Amino acid sequence: MMEKLSAKEFDRNLDDVLERLEKTGRKDKVILLAATKTVDAETINYCLSKGIDYIGENKVQELLSKHEQISPCHRHFIGHLQTNKVKDIINRVEMIHSVDSLKLAKEISKQAFKNSKTMEILLEINIGGEESKWGFTPESLEENLREIAKMPNLKIKGLMTIPPICNQKEENRDYFREMKKLFVDIGAKNIDNVSMDVLSMGMSDDFDIAVEEGANLIRLGTALFGRRIYK
Ligand SMILES: *Cc1c(COP(=O)(O)O)cnc(C)c1O
Numbered sequence: 001m002m003e004k005l006s007a008k009e010f011d012r013n014l015d016d017v018l019e020r021l022e023k024t025g026r027k028d029k030v031i032l033l034a035a036t037k038t039v040d041a042e043t044i045n046y047c048l049s050k051g052i053d054y055i056g057e058n059k060v061q062e063l064l065s066k067h068e069q070i071s072p073c074h075r076h077f078i079g080h081l082q083t084n085k086v087k088d089i090i091n092r093v094e095m096i097h098s099v100d101s102l103k104l105a106k107e108i109s110k111q112a113f114k115n116s117k118t119m120e121i122l123l124e125i126n127i128g129g130e131e132s133k134w135g136f137t138p139e140s141l142e143e144n145l146r147e148i149a150k151m152p153n154l155k156i157k158g159l160m161t162i163p164p165i166c167n168q169k170e171e172n173r174d175y176f177r178e179m180k181k182l183f184v185d186i187g188a189k190n191i192d193n194v195s196m197d198v199l200s201m202g203m204s205d206d207f208d209i210a211v212e213e214g215a216n217l218i219r220l221g222t223a224l225f226g227r228r229i230y231k
Pocket of ligand 1: 035037045058078079162204205217220221222223
């Protein structure tokens with residue numbers, strides 16, 4: 001699936017990423033999560049050996065196939081999640097970024113309860129209001145969040161977004177800014193069982209802008225591992 005990436009190439013990519021991050025002036029505030037879709041376990045383990053502690057998978061099947069071979073690290077789920085697959089990952093990840101419906105939240109709550117654990121979740125926001133995207137609209141966020149906050153064995157830790165694909169990376173700045181505002185506004189409401197700690201936004205093309213606008217967790221695939229062929 002993926003051409004093997006040499007250690008040297010990875011090191012160079014990581015240096016470039018850290019340099020871009022440095023320029024934002026907020027490097028110390030940001031968690032760098034490696035988005036590891038299509039990346040083999042060996043490469044992931046190399047990446048972990050270089051000081052990245054967080055990985056995110058976005059397909060359940062792929063996560064299960066690599067899980068055992070990956071060195072200890074913080075594992076997150078970042079892709080669209082079908083309710084019938086929640087049980088497969090409930091004991092394998094510590095955070096789910098992509099909670100995009102009440103139905104999904106309810107199922108995570110149920111499976112977490114069954115497994116005597118509390119799952120940390122982020123609510124996914126469709127910040128561009130795109131027809132094709134998963135997530136809550138900014139307008140529906142608060143009402144849904146208040147419902148989810150009542151569900152047992154869940155802890156709402158923040159928000160996540162994937163902004164519209166655009167040619168000019170500066171175009172996403174307004175979306176990131178809008179996300180930061182939502183994040184702060186919701187946090188200020190002091191809702192039980194909600195702590196707005198994690199603002200997950202920014203990918204390879206635009207992470208510096210996301211960080212400038214307040215992201216504290218960025219999800220990087222291409223910038224670290226090179227261009228891959230996605231199915
Ligand atoms: C693939 C993926 C990323 C990383 O995207 P790049 O543009 O390759 O950095 C981030 N978040 C999610 C949800 C993804 O699926």
